[in-house]
Amino acid sequence: MVEAVGIVADVASFGALVGIFAMLALALNLQWGKTGLFNAGIAAFWGLGAYTASMVVTNPVPTALARPGHWGIDQAAFPAVFGVSTSFTVAIILAAIAAGVLAFFIAIPTMRLRADYFAIATLGFAEIVMNVFVKNLPGITGGVEGIGGVPQPFEFGAEGWKTNLSYFLLVASVVVVLFFLLERLVRSPWGRVLQAVREDEDAAQALGKDTFSLKLQSFVLGAGIMGLSGAFFAFWLRGVSPPPNSFTAADTFAVWVIVIIGGSGNNRGVLAGAFVVPFLEYFSVRAKSWFDLQEPLASQIFYFRLIAIGVVLILLIMWRPQGIFPEPKHVAKRPRWVIGR
Amino acid sequence: MTSDGIPILSTDGITKAFGGIRAVDRCSLAIQPGKITGLIGPNGAGKTTLFNLIAGLYAPDEGTITLRGERIDGRPPFEIVQKGVVKTFQIPREFRNLTVLENLMVAYPGHPGERPLSALIGWKRVWDREEEVRKKALDILSLVELDQLSDANASDLSGGQKKLLELARSLMVDPKVILLDEPLAGVNPTLTGKLLGIIEGLRDRKSTFFMIEHDMDVVMNRCDRVIAMHQGRPIAEGAPEEVRHNELVMEAYLGG
Ligand SMILES: Nc1ncnc2c1ncn2[C@@H]1O[C@H](COP(=O)(O)OP(=O)(O)OP(=O)(O)O)[C@@H](O)[C@H]1O
Numbered sequence: 001m002v003e004a005v006g007i008v009a010d011v012a013s014f015g016a017l018v019g020i021f022a023m024l025a026l027a028l029n030l031q032w033g034k035t036g037l038f039n040a041g042i043a044a045f046w047g048l049g050a051y052t053a054s055m056v057v058t059n060p061v062p063t064a065l066a067r068p069g070h071w072g073i074d075q076a077a078f079p080a081v082f083g084v085s086t087s088f089t090v091a092i093i094l095a096a097i098a099a100g101v102l103a104f105f106i107a108i109p110t111m112r113l114r115a116d117y118f119a120i121a122t123l124g125f126a127e128i129v130m131n132v133f134v135k136n137l138p139g140i141t142g143g144v145e146g147i148g149g150v151p152q153p154f155e156f157g158a159e160g161w162k163t164n165l166s167y168f169l170l171v172a173s174v175v176v177v178l179f180f181l182l183e184r185l186v187r188s189p190w191g192r193v194l195q196a197v198r199e200d201e202d203a204a205q206a207l208g209k210d211t212f213s214l215k216l217q218s219f220v221l222g223a224g225i226m227g228l229s230g231a232f233f234a235f236w237l238r239g240v241s242p243p244p245n246s247f248t249a250a251d252t253f254a255v256w257v258i259v260i261i262g263g264s265g266n267n268r269g270v271l272a273g274a275f276v277v278p279f280l281e282y283f284s285v286r287a288k289s290w291f292d293l294q295e296p297l298a299s300q301i302f303y304f305r306l307i308a309i310g311v312v313l314i315l316l317i318m319w320r321p322q323g324i325f326p327e328p329k330h331v332a333k334r335p336r337w338v339i340g341r
Numbered sequence: 342m343t344s345d346g347i348p349i350l351s352t353d354g355i356t357k358a359f360g361g362i363r364a365v366d367r368c369s370l371a372i373q374p375g376k377i378t379g380l381i382g383p384n385g386a387g388k389t390t391l392f393n394l395i396a397g398l399y400a401p402d403e404g405t406i407t408l409r410g411e412r413i414d415g416r417p418p419f420e421i422v423q424k425g426v427v428k429t430f431q432i433p434r435e436f437r438n439l440t441v442l443e444n445l446m447v448a449y450p451g452h453p454g455e456r457p458l459s460a461l462i463g464w465k466r467v468w469d470r471e472e473e474v475r476k477k478a479l480d481i482l483s484l485v486e487l488d489q490l491s492d493a494n495a496s497d498l499s500g501g502q503k504k505l506l507e508l509a510r511s512l513m514v515d516p517k518v519i520l521l522d523e524p525l526a527g528v529n530p531t532l533t534g535k536l537l538g539i540i541e542g543l544r545d546r547k548s549t550f551f552m553i554e555h556d557m558d559v560v561m562n563r564c565d566r567v568i569a570m571h572q573g574r575p576i577a578e579g580a581p582e583e584v585r586h587n588e589l590v591m592e593a594y595l596g597g
């Protein structure tokens with residue numbers, strides 16, 4: 001019994017992380033898969049969302065000798081609805097908005113750049129935001145210590161498996177809703193014109209499309225979803241800490257791997273791909289105890305996941321560059337239900 | 342230079358240099374409404390560059406471009422299209438992974454479904470408009486005899502078919518002025534005749550065409566006026582016969 005409960009808690013926690021990466025991958029699939037925007041700064045939008053959410057669901061902490069403080073909101077200000085503090089809803093919304101606003105200001109000067117320069121610019125911005133600002137604002141962000149004591153929406157105290165399971169269900173439902181909303185969006189004339197921009201921006205302009213504005217819409221919306229994912233990550237981790245612990249280029253890379261493996265331009269594909277990276281991580285952490293490994297393998301199996309990702313990527317790019325699930329033909333499709341007359 | 346009536350489109354001393362090459366060099370010319378104006382000139386004369394300047398894909402280094410009395414130089418391409426000027430590419434720029442039909446549908450101007458919020462909500466009127474757009478696209482596709490291929494990926498078309506797609510796509514915009522960059526190159530003779538018929542039909546319904554063309558038969562028999570360009574600026578303008586016998590033009594073509 002204790003065994004079974006432990007497995008439920010473990011799998012639910014893993015499942016929630018899959019969901020959090022699935023949100024990131026869906027967002028990148030809008031930006032890159034549909035619009036061709038090479039966002040190499042995912043970690044910053046994710047991180048900003050996570051920090052914003054953490055500050056909304058924790059009390060402010062003043063800086064003390066031992067520990068840098070951080071901003072927060074007096075939690076008494078948030079009424080509870082059905083026993084769950086409204087601070088979580090506020091946190092999620094503000095996380096998305098904060099990341100969207102950051103994306104807007106990054107996009108204005110960089111969006112007219114060629115794709116490769118845009119990638120470098122977003123990477124640079126991300127590094128600056130996370131390493132220079134977030135890490136060096138003790139009193140606001142908790143500096144190098146980050147923010148601890150972040151609660152989860154549903155707490156069951158000693159029954160940890162219930163906490164994990166309910167959190168997993170919450171994350172999973174958000175992923176499902178996001179999936180349907182994004183499918184509806186990309187399978188509309190808007191998705192079609194984004195794809196035209198991706199395939200030939202000059203031609204789209206010559207046909208009268210305001211490609212700058214279209215790219216901006218896609219980038220900001222995608223970044224907002226990344227911020228949303230960041231909020232769920234902060235709750236999951238029960239805190240945030242700055243690079244090199246979290247929100248690094250390796251996280252950005254992981255999301256790219258998910259999209260490339262799953263199939264760029266295919267939302268179903270990237271949902272499937274979202275299992276791969278967290279699974280390898282989970283596997284490489286647990287393999288030691290599962291297989292009763294001996295040294296030196298026991299301490300090195302953790303790095304196995306990096307090799308595995310590399311091998312999968314190389315094989316895929318050689319044999320199936322479109323990913324496991326290729327992009328569907330026929331972009332816009334009348335949805336089953338429409339509104340109005 | 343001769344001109345009759347108020348031009349719909351004119352350029353005044355426009356220049357565009359690429360490094361040391363002045364591809365378009367203090368070029369002034371005017372296009373009459375409701376006519377097919379041919380643009381001829383040897384390779385590298387600056388014809389495509391001139392079109393790119395008018396369409397807003399490049400901003401001129403100097404000079405002005407005027408459409409119906411309004412300055413349009415330096416405006417972004419999408420605004421110029423909204424004002425009724427559209428251009429086709431000499432080398433087709435199809436949206437490769439969209440189908441032939443989608444290539445046309447995406448060119449429809451002002452589709453309400455291209456706004457993310459209306460697309461997300463999924464208003465019925467958005468999807469009803471989508472049906473109209475589909476019908477219009479299919480009509481134009483049958484006009485250029487691509488209707489059998491409406492479901493094919495644009496990247497699978499032959500070179501000539503891509504030229505047709507390029508022309509068909511521009512017609513989706515209902516343009517007032519259409520800049521055609523060698524629309525007939527690589528198109529078979531029967532279809533060439535048919536396309537010229539379509540172009541003349543649209544001209545008779547008050548569309549204005551400015552067409553780069555190397556085939557002298559087409560230029561002589563189908564264009565109302567002709568402008569000859571050499572080294573970045575017009576060297577002759579007038580009725581096809583006049584321009585054909587112009588000495589400067591003959592010299593330019595002989596490499597003088
Ligand atoms: N983007 C560019 N960068 C550098 N040089 C260019 C560019 N576009 C055109 N040119 C140069 O400008 C000159 C005019 O080119 P343009 O394409 O306008 O000629 P054209 O009259 O259309 O010729 P063709 O009949 O061969 O199509 C050429 O010398 C060309 O090499």
Ligand SMILES: [Mg+2]
Binds near residue numbers: 522
């Ligand atoms: Mg040319």
